[in-house]
Amino acid sequence: MNYNYRYRLRPSDALEEQLAWTVNTCRQVYNHFLHRLNRTDDTSAYSEQKLLPSLKKWWNDLKHVHSKVLQKVVQRLYDNLSTLRGRKDNGYRVGTLNWKAPGEYRSFTYSQSGFKLKNTSGRTRLWLSKLGEIPLTFHRDLPDDAEIKTVTVKQEPTGKWYAILGVETPDDPPEKPENPERYVGIDVGILKCAHDTDGTAVESLDLSDERERLERAQRDLSRKQHGSENWEKQRRVVAERHAELKTKRRDFLHKLSNYYATEYDFVAVEDLDAKGLVELPGNSRNRAGAAWGTFLRMLEYKCEREGTHFVAVNPRGTTKECASCGVSTEKPLWVREHSCPACGFEADRDANAAWNILSRGIKKRLGAGRSESTSSESHSDSDGLRKSLSDFRTPVETALPVDTSVSAKRVVESGSPTLKREPSGER
Numbered sequence: 136m137n138y139n140y141r142y143r144l145r146p147s148d149a150l151e152e153q154l155a156w157t158v159n160t161c162r163q164v165y166n167h168f169l170h171r172l173n174r175t176d177d178t179s180a181y182s183e184q185k186l187l188p189s190l191k192k193w194w195n196d197l198k199h200v201h202s203k204v205l206q207k208v209v210q211r212l213y214d215n216l217s218t219l220r221g222r223k224d225n226g227y228r229v230g231t232l233n234w235k236a237p238g239e240y241r242s243f244t245y246s247q248s249g250f251k252l253k254n255t256s257g258r259t260r261l262w263l264s265k266l267g268e269i270p271l272t273f274h275r276d277l278p279d280d281a282e283i284k285t286v287t288v289k290q291e292p293t294g295k296w297y298a299i300l301g302v303e304t305p306d307d308p309p310e311k312p313e314n315p316e317r318y319v320g321i322d323v324g325i326l327k328c329a330h331d332t333d334g335t336a337v338e339s340l341d342l343s344d345e346r347e348r349l350e351r352a353q354r355d356l357s358r359k360q361h362g363s364e365n366w367e368k369q370r371r372v373v374a375e376r377h378a379e380l381k382t383k384r385r386d387f388l389h390k391l392s393n394y395y396a397t398e399y400d401f402v403a404v405e406d407l408d409a410k411g412l413v414e415l416p417g418n419s420r421n422r423a424g425a426a427w428g429t430f431l432r433m434l435e436y437k438c439e440r441e442g443t444h445f446v447a448v449n450p451r452g453t454t455k456e457c458a459s460c461g462v463s464t465e466k467p468l469w470v471r472e473h474s475c476p477a478c479g480f481e482a483d484r485d486a487n488a489a490w491n492i493l494s495r496g497i498k499k500r501l502g503a504g505r506s507e508s509t510s511s512e513s514h515s516d517s518d519g520l521r522k523s524l525s526d527f528r529t530p531v532e533t534a535l536p537v538d539t540s541v542s543a544k545r546v547v548e549s550g551s552p553t554l555k556r557e558p559s560g561e562r
């Protein structure tokens with residue numbers, strides 16, 4: 136299993152200057168290879184990395200950056216390139232890779248070597264080759280059997296420095312048994328943050344206060360003279376407000392994803408790329424899309440960590456399709472109820488979608504189970520799944536629980552919607 140652990144770095148002024156210098160040098164290396172990429176055919180991360188030693192002969196600054204860090208810069212460029220190509224293949228309109236200006240490039244990464252976590256007389260320090268020892272706030276321990284694979288040093292727009300340790304632990308957790316009672320399908324929505332097949336509807340987190348504070352800070356910034364000392368001070372305030380917003384949203388999504396990964400054996404959600412966010416106006420679409428992507432990534436790795444089965448399904452038509460009979464009906468965003476003209480099945484719009492997501496998830500899992508079912512164990516496994524699929528598909532009406540609405544605030548405070556432990560009748 137792989138995890139990321141993030142720690143605040145406390146560099147001295149001299150060290151901080153060195154860190155910033157390293158980031159800036161890496162940025163120039165990135166731009167150098169981007170320039171080559173745009174002019175030279177047939178390059179790859181591997182072939183370009185092999186040019187680094189000869190580059191050092193005339194680019195003296197590079198001698199003060201660890202060689203693995205430089206290799207990672209080249210890797211990062213080619214990773215960005217393949218992400219871009221992937222988006223192109225999925226039908227997105229995309230431009231080309233951008234030249235990185237100062238401020239747009241904020242980190243560098245060591246992999247395999249050139250770093251060490253040291254603990255001398257109760258103080259933890261991160262040693263980095265070519266840079267030295269940096270004190271850090273070690274607010275949580277790493278797992279006992281964890282091995283540090285990568286170290287990323289990053290400066291946030293607030294000016295604060297962080298180290299992100301990528302660690303690996305030897306064993307994957309055992310997969311959970313698949314008890315149909317602990318299956319869940321989740322419709323991640325826009326008006327509601329999530330609606331699942333157990334009838335839990337979690338409202339979106341209200342961040343309007345934080346957003347207002349951010350906007351006020353931005354207005355103040357626009358009144359300062361660009362580049363002045365006051366402007367720089369205010370720019371940091373704006374960055375702090377941004378960070379505050381992000382932290383609150385992440386905290387909420389962490390707790391929500393943790394709830395699903397720990398409470399269930401099998402979790403089905405919609406796949407990210409094709410989600411029908413197009414119905415929304417630009418700004419809120421971007422916001423919802425970003426939060427949704429973060430939630431999905433968190434949910435996936437937490438499921439992996441817990442041994443929970445995670446399936447992402449094709450989202451096409453999950454809202455229009457009737458969960459009971461499968462007939463599709465057009466349904467604009469403002470229609471919040473599903474009422475099937477073919478079979479008469481009625482449900483909340485998002486609950487209906489969640490049921491479709493779950494049954495698609497089970498089908499997808501069944502397909503995967505069949506293709507690899509050589510041992511008797513996986514046979515019985517998929518038989519159980521097939522049975523539960525038919526359970527889900529036909530008597531949906533009787534299986535649908537009463538919807539319960541949960542405020543985002545409760546998720547933040549308690550760490551989960553905690554519906555299972557709640558006395559019935561209480562909201």
Ligand SMILES: [Zn+2]
Nearest residue numbers: 457460475478
């Ligand atoms: Zn129907």
